[in-house]
Structures are given as C-alpha cells and as structure tokens.
Amino acid sequence: MTAALIGVLGGMGPAATVDLMQKIIQETAAGRDQDHVPVVCWNVPQIPDRQKSLAGEGESPLPAMARGIKALNAAGATHIVIPCNTAHHWFDDLQACSEAPIIHIASASVEMMEAEGNVGIVGILATRGTWQARLYQERLDARGITCITNSDDEMLSLFTPGCYAVKRGRREEGGALLERAGEALLARGATRLILACTEVPVGFDAIQSRLSTISIDSNRALARACVREWQASFGALQR
Template structure:
C-alpha cells in the first residue's frame, strides 16, 4: 500500500492523487493502487526551516510517517519538493522505501526527446521554479548534476516573484500566480534552458494548460509515475501495459 505523506500543501496533495490515478493503467476500481494519505497540515514550513527563519519540520514529518507505517503503508511518497531536504533523515528512521521526487524528475528528463540520458555526460541546462528553500538546499543541483545536467534558477527579482506566486497558490489565488510564473518560464527559456522543472508542487496548479507546457516538467506527475512503476514491481495486482 502506498503511503502519501502530504499536506504540504493540501491542494498539492490532491493534485498528486489525481495524477496518481491518471498514471495508473486501470480498467476498474480494483486495478488502482491501494493508498493511505496523511494530510499533515501541522508540519512547519519547510522553506523557512532551511532558511533559518522557522522551526524544524522533521519531528512532525516523522510523526506523520509513523502514522502511515502503523496504517499499513509499504512504501512512501512525499508530494513536496522542499521536504526532500529531510529525505535521508526520514529514510534512516523507517524500513519503508521512500521514493525521491528529484530522482523521478531525472527519469522523466531522460525520457524526453532532447535526449537527457542518465550517464551520458552530454549536459543540458535545466531551469528550476522552486521555493527558496529547495534552491538553497541544492536538491536538484546535486542529484541532476550527477547526470550531467546544470540547474539554473531565476535571478533574485525573478525568484522573489516565484516565491510570491507559491504563496498565492497556497492562498487559493491561482489566477494571480499564473502570470508571475509564466514570466519566469520565459526568462529561463531565454537564458538557454532546455526544460523548466516545476519543482514545487504548488506550481503545476497555476501553470496547468500553460502555453509553455512543452517546455515544462511536472515534478508532481513525475513522482506519481514513479509510484505507479514501483508499485507495479511490488506484489500489488496492477495490470501491465501490453
């Protein structure tokens, strides 16, 4: 059973669940992945903690993980990019495998027509739309760098706009967030980025249906696809594509 450590934020968790359902090759209810969700909205702000302006969210994340484990989860997904700063600490405290969202994005990039193949060393410039905390932690820079990919974030003014857009989405003001994010997608493309990763699970909510969709990589969708692949490799009775 897939355990979803969610609530960071609640709309992003619902978006992940919808993408999980759409990514599953199912013909009936019983073909879907058994899923247990903990929408742990009490977890302190992850970006603030990384930036040193807020409390440590790890104890609350560990408590939510324990609830999922007690409920029968057999592997864990966390639909929050910034929370993966604590991935190693969470993994060290449980025997359940915790999928890593950046690894899921890396696999998606490797499947793109641009040919970002793992281990080729061919390189590529990847734009990042993310929280200040995700950028500060270097989550994408480190893991994608192993695959020969260079990560590029917005300039300081652009990053302030991204952070403001994320806050707007969390406040249910999605329409106001969209133009701010679209402007930064255009700026990253102009800076030579071949793909732009929506590396915050709030951002796809604002950029759904964007004219720049061919350039965008959805980290939430990548994680959902990775969960389906992992669960199909487990004992869950999921159908396999012909």
C-alpha cells in the same frame, strides 16, 4: 508477501497532495476501481512552514513530518512519497525514521526527463530551500547536464509570491507569476523546465500555461514512480 501500499506524506501543501493523488489515478491504466493504486495519504498540513524554517525564521518541520511518516508506516505503507520538493531537504532524517523506502522526488523527476530525451540547459523552478539542498544539481551534474534557477529578484517578485498565491487558493494569480518565473529561465537559455516545487504544476494547470509542454512536472514524475512500484509488486504477487 503483500502488494504495494503507497503512503503519501502530504499537507505541504494540501492542494499539491490532492494533485499527486489525481495524477496517480491519471497515470494508471485501469478499467475498474479495483485496478487502481492503493494509497494511504496523511494530508495533515499542521506542519511548520518549510521555506521559513530554512530561512532561519521559524521552527523545524521535522517532528511533525516524522509523525506523519510513522503513521504511514503503522498503516502498512510499503513505499512513501512526499509531494513537496522543499521537504526533501530533510530526506535523510525522514528515511531514518521510516521502515518503508521513500521515493525521492528529484530522482523520479530527473529519470522522467531522461526518458523523454533531448536535454539542453534545464531551468529549475524551485524554492531556495530546494536549490540550496542541491537536490537537482547533484543529479544533473552527475549526468553532465547544466541547470539554472531564478535570480534573487525573480524569487522575490515572481516565484515566491506565485507559490504562496497557489497555497492561498488563488491559483490563476499564482500560475501567472510562476509562468513569468519560467519565462525568465527560458530567456537565459533554458530549453526545458523542471517544476521542482509542487505548487507550480497546480498554478500552471489553472492558467493552462504554454510552458507545460516543455516542463517536467515533479508531481507527475512521482505519480508515475508510484504506479511503477504498484505494478511491480502486483506482478511479483502473480508470479
């Protein structure tokens, strides 16, 4: 038996992928290089746009994502993570072509929120694709937790342009728009936010958003899950 090797299906977008890799390092208590989590990362962004595909405006990203999943399996990944919430719309199809289990980003996020306790109404900052796939609602409903998301107007004027600004490298501009999208959810009663799109923490970090303290960062949740799997496999090896 071998220790875990975390496979990252990245590229959606590249900055969110690097953000995850950075957070895996931050979340590891390590005194030297060799104590850090081993990661193989497929950061190949030549994947059709997920949001456009779900809106019926472009080709499916599934074949390109499946190629990445296969490359990670071939490289020996024992667990796979995908630092893109919208991509989880195709979770079942991707899991079907992966021998390694895929850790679901919404499960990791909701577990992190529960571990922190004190949950009121939860605001979900997410693409329409993520919301319509009910990735978060299913998990929160099962726990009796109410969640809300942005209106169509807020999506059009704040969330979506904020998300694409981060993708273009205009992180402060994107962060400011995304923060306003978050504030709109607080104004409607949310007391916690889930940053259910991995561009959002990248934008929030760029402006050091005051909303970060009440937010569950789905990328950080995924990073913690990676560290847990690595430590569990490492412990298993030593037994």
